[in-house]
Amino acid sequence: MKYRLLHAALLLALAVDARADSLWPPKASFDDGSSLSLMGAAAYDFNRVDGHGYPAGAPLQDNDDWRRSELGVRYSRPGVLDLAATYDFNSDSWLDVGARIETRAMFGRDLGRVRIGQMKTTVGLEGNTASRSIPFMEFSTVTQAFFENRRVGVDWTLERPQFLAVASYFFKSDIDADNDGDTVGARLVWTPRKQEGDVLHLGLSASRETPDSGIARWRAKPELSLTAARLVDSGVIEHVDNIQRQGMEALWQRGPLQLQGEYLRQRTRRQDGFRDYASDGWYAMGSWLLTGESRPYAGANTSNPKPVRDSGAVELLARYSDLDLDADGIAGGREKNFTVGVNWYLTAYLKFVVDYTRVDARRRGQQADPNLLQARAQLHF
Template identity: 45%
Template sequence: MRMTPTLLALSLAASPLLANAAGFDNWPTKVSFADGTELAATGNIAYDWNNFSGDIENADAVRRKEFGATLKKKGVYDAMVYYDFQSDTWLDVYLRLESKAFVGQDIGKFRVGYMKTPVGLDAVTSSRAGSFMEFAMPVQAFYAGRRTGLDWVLERPAYLLQAGLYGGKDLQGDNPGTMQALRAVWTPVKAEANVLHLGLALSQENPRGWRDGRDVHHEATARFRARPEAGLTDLRLVDSGALVTADKVNRAGLEGIFIRGPFSIQAEALQATITREGKPDYTGNGQYVMGSWVLTGESRPYSGGGVANIKPARDYGAVEVLARYSRLDLDDADVLGGREHNWTLGANWYLTSHFKFQANYIKADASRRGVHTKPEIFEVRAQMHF
């Protein structure tokens, strides 16, 4: 295996930071005004190198090139515009209001705009804060992505409630239809370095057909598939194919997080059912469980129903080792989408609050329509975020 010159240069460039890593946490990316309003730039750049066994072509490329801005006044509102220039995809575009500033009591936060839908714990975590380089297969397959709509979140010390209504297409002009979603999280233990999080999320999507620029009608479809937990390949070892005509897509997820000091466990079980006109319902399901140990003693931060990047307590950064098992089953009814299970080992080096390096090794095992494949993947990432 050979690391590309670009990625090697990024890695070597970080080494001088060790002498004064703490100073790199004070970046001038924000400006504050007299009334308490704060304007900030935000960004996330990640460069990946993937090495595949077998006939899959190796690759190195910029994985993410996300830039945007936030405007907020603490306790009153916050707004964000965020775009990924690498994939030409809109990310978050929203305005969120805090009820206490307007009605005198906290009855939750109300957000309108383009935002993530809540079924899939890992998917609602910021892309910059992923413990592994890519989502586990069931999250890839069943996460509904972002939608335009309205949501409400109420958080208390022992629980979090979320409800959302979404409609129309996404900002790329795809996925026409409507969706309703609910998420409930119970946190009987929620303190720094000591968390127990148990959650349930449900959604119902109603896809609809559409007409293209040539006035050709396309039936409402749904599709479940996943890459082998590597981002620089279009290969899907399991794939339901496009299922027509999709009337409803019902998603459900169970989620859990346990954090105790430098140790943590996270798991999800996800399922989605497509109701089809004139054909039997089709259901796919999958699960993953992961464990993390921060060798340098820090803990995974937790807030707002999710985790964030580890903040190093030492000049040489923080080091985390991880393991994950994931499985995905897309065989059901008349659909032979395949089955796959993966083992992943990972290591993360959080050099500062803005620089992160990741390495993952994935051993995949997939069977579809009588074809059995077992690729191995090694991937590394250099990431800068602010």
């Protein structure tokens, strides 16, 4: 109870002060142009479920709790380097931790940016969207299943007006060392249009992971924020030699309208005479900011819109996702979800989210079709 009251008091205090843009984010600036600032995010969620999971398990229940409680610090010297570290006290885990170095400062010309530390991996547009900026309550089932999440390693990014290229090498799972192994990846994005409120983004990505454990597992939550239940699950796959991921992504933006979609697939290569396993999925989503703003686009991704009215910005959204884990003798199941939502961005740092999801999941002859209603209050800076 004390923990919840502390969260609530912090959220209320920050929400009141968040209207004073000059105070956020908390920052100290120095004579050489560098700065030291705090970063954070606090999100409290409400889940309401009509229906349940499969009869044999995976109960889906009403719940309300903190979804994330992030706090970090960043040192920035524009044009030279950034140092950052963020911790999520809700999940007791480190998020992004590391350094980003501008090659212009070293070589006198822009040869890209180099990052070293723990960061998100290469394959997945939605997965690489900051958690505070995703339009819906949760990532699609497709992203949950196939995105590799954060790893420790190094990546290089070269960005030009009409393209972005990324090459990465990860040599450790994460700081907590949950699943060691190597991953190499690449991503190429073409942006023939990249102006404020006028974006066309087309991309391809691929990676190859070699897990030291020799095991893999593909599964996803039903886009419900406060549950550990999975309605589709390949189960543990052993004798894994390597995992190959591929992705295709597209994003179109015109003023307050945005369309986005991805196709992701994986192939689990097995040894000792065991059959390979491949599965795939896709999602498509659209959003419309009724109040006329556009989602900011930078670094081949989008972020929360900044309201231009005192009453804030209002966004309507819809997403369809289709994840198929039934293949190659493994009955992982198939799930199709349709979500509609509305977001209210009261300020640049405070937003409220409401999502409604209809789930259609089938696995091993069983069916689950719950309806999910969720709401979130989130502060971020």
